[in-house]
Amino acid sequence: MKVAIGGTFQPLHDGHKALLRKAYELSKNVDIGVTSDEMAHKGRVRPVRPYRERVEALRDWIKQEIGVEAHIFRIDDPYGPTLNEDYDYIVVSAETYPMALKINAKRKELGKKPIEVYRVECILAEDGRPISATRVVMGEIDVHGNLLRRRK
Known part of the structure; x- marks a missing residue:
């Protein structure tokens, strides 16, 4: 079994951790694509830590929590290697689900199996709304979904 997962992973929050845990439950053979600095900054207004720092935090958490050495690589587009390599599963959030559908549509065009x-499902913060990196960076919640300030 081979599993694909991708993202910016910054800050690494409980929603990301749920995705990663599920990926490693499916298989220990997990390919993790982390967005390049160029891709991570494209269209974003929130600050994003450098690629190397994001990968280091991700690698450390996986080693400590999952107990394996992570296979992490840089991706420069939303597809990563999913159009060329075969995977049994792609693990996504509700937010990234539409991208998984696009990946499978492209694979179909290329004559590859889906x-x-x-x-x-999204991990909810204390206020019942999804935990997101944007909310964490904006100081609304912490990485576990605890409210830091009330929305107006």
């Missing part, structure tokens, strides 16, 4: 999509 990747089974495993969608992990």
